[in-house]
Structure formats: structure tokens, C-alpha cells
Amino acid sequence: MSIPIPRELDVDLTQVPRHWMAGNAAATAISNGINMLFPHGERFFVRSVKYYLDQIEDPHLRAQVKAFFKQEGHHAKAHDDFNEVLRTHGFEIDGFLERYRRITAWVEARVPAKLNLAGTAAAEHYTAILADGAFTKGALDTLHPVMQQLLAWHAAEEIEHKAVAFDVLHEIDPSYALRIAGLAYATVMLGMFWAWATTMLLRQEKLGFFGTLRELRTLRQGDPIIQRVFIAGIRQYIRRDFHPRDNPNDGLAARWFAERGLPFPEAA
Numbered sequence: 001m002s003i004p005i006p007r008e009l010d011v012d013l014t015q016v017p018r019h020w021m022a023g024n025a026a027a028t029a030i031s032n033g034i035n036m037l038f039p040h041g042e043r044f045f046v047r048s049v050k051y052y053l054d055q056i057e058d059p060h061l062r063a064q065v066k067a068f069f070k071q072e073g074h075h076a077k078a079h080d081d082f083n084e085v086l087r088t089h090g091f092e093i094d095g096f097l098e099r100y101r102r103i104t105a106w107v108e109a110r111v112p113a114k115l116n117l118a119g120t121a122a123a124e125h126y127t128a129i130l131a132d133g134a135f136t137k138g139a140l141d142t143l144h145p146v147m148q149q150l151l152a153w154h155a156a157e158e159i160e161h162k163a164v165a166f167d168v169l170h171e172i173d174p175s176y177a178l179r180i181a182g183l184a185y186a187t188v189m190l191g192m193f194w195a196w197a198t199t200m201l202l203r204q205e206k207l208g209f210f211g212t213l214r215e216l217r218t219l220r221q222g223d224p225i226i227q228r229v230f231i232a233g234i235r236q237y238i239r240r241d242f243h244p245r246d247n248p249n250d251g252l253a254a255r256w257f258a259e260r261g262l263p264f265p266e267a268a
Helices: 025-035 038-050 059-088 094-110 113-136 145-160 164-172 176-205 208-217 225-237 252-259
Strands: none
Touching: 025 059, 025 176, 025 208, 038 059, 038 094, 038 113, 038 164, 059 145, 059 164, 094 176, 113 145, 113 164, 113 176, 113 225, 113 252, 145 252, 164 176, 176 225
16 A cells, blocks of 8 residues: 555635535535544544554554654644634534543543554544545535535545554554454444534534434435445454455545546645
8 A cells, every 4th residue: 555645735714605515504514513523533543543653663554654644634634624614604513522522532541552543443444435435426526615625635535544544453453353342432432423513513503303304305315324334334344354455446536536627636
């Protein structure tokens, strides 16, 4: 696997409207729900892998890890900026974000470092599936242009480093039981906080349950997130011989940019 290429994205997020996903409040809230988690989550991924940096003997993997750190750092900063945009849109997000940080920090400090690493490897599998879908399910084409740039850039780099944490885990401890424990850890944490954040945002949109369903039905195409990301992702990950490179999506980003005549983001 090649060394990931850290890139910086220069976009004006202040141009992003409140309902940036197909003009749809419910779909935007679902997407905002996970985007809100990225700054703290990406920094957790970096800490989990960095804990074992001195134990990584393969020089190529060490180079991949250092590039992974840079990419994730850029992502965290960009989504910090995005969270600021949510505040300007009138969303009250700081109470949730503080609880999210406090709970996850409490958990991180109390579980073994290997489990944090295993959770990161599994979470990176989920984000790679989300990134794959961004390029193959047409979701990016319904976005406001600035969010399209942000999420296409992020998705491209998630695919590039999809195997880094997994390979570090395999070098540190290739235990199948540890890998599956990490999958359970990541699934519970990601699923719980994504659902919590989305619910919080939908309440502020005052859509209600049936209003949310009506909004989602207006979309011409849907993306079954639970089935595609969680169910299919778990089925892949529990195979004993699974590796993130089993998913042949390395060329998706470059092809997506080329098909639309857009420049592929350059290295920072």
C-alpha cells in the first residue's frame, strides 16, 4: 500500500447553507451528526496509533503512519471549522460536544491501549466504507459545492489510509479476538454518538419523527447507512482473513474527480 498524501483544503465554509445536502433538513442533520464527531474522533485515532509508534519496526509502515497523522490532523481542523459554521446557523452543539468529549475521554483512559488501537482500526474500516459510498452512491453530487469539496477531499484521504491502523494493530497484536473486540467497541461508540448527535440536531430543526420521514422520502435516492456501513461492514470485518485492501476502491477518488473535470487536491 502506498504512503498516503497529506493535503490541505482551502475552502470558505462560511458559504455553506443550513441545509447543504440536497436542500433537505433531515438528510443534512444525519450527515451533520457524524461530521460533528470528526474533530475529537480523528484526534483519538491519532493518539491510539501514536501510542505504538516506537514499536513499529517496518519503515514503510512507519512512513504510512506519519502521513496518517498529518491527514487526520488536517481533517480534525477542517471539521472544527465546520462545527463553527453549525454554530453560526443557530445550532446549539456545544453541550453535546462537551458530553461527547467527556464520555469518550473517560472510556479511552480506562480501556487497554490495544483496545483503543483495535477500535481505531475498526472505525477506519467504517469511515472507508462511508468514503467509498460518497464516490459510488451519488451522495456527493447532491451537496452544496463547498461541502462537496470538503467531503470529497476527506473521503479520498480516508480511502488512502484505510489500512494503516489495521496494519499497526496486526504488527502489535494480530489476535482475532482483539480485532473483534475493537469492532464491538467502535460500533457501539460510533453508532451511539452518531444517533445522539443526529437526534439533537433534528430536534432543533423541529421536524419530529414523521416530519423527518417525510423529508427523507423526498430524496430521489437513499443511502441505507445502517445496512451498507454497519451490517455489511461487520460482515466483512469478522472474516478471519479480512484486510481493508480487500475492498478495491483505491482509484475511486481520482476517477470521480476526473469524470467531473475537477482538479484532484494536491499535496500540502
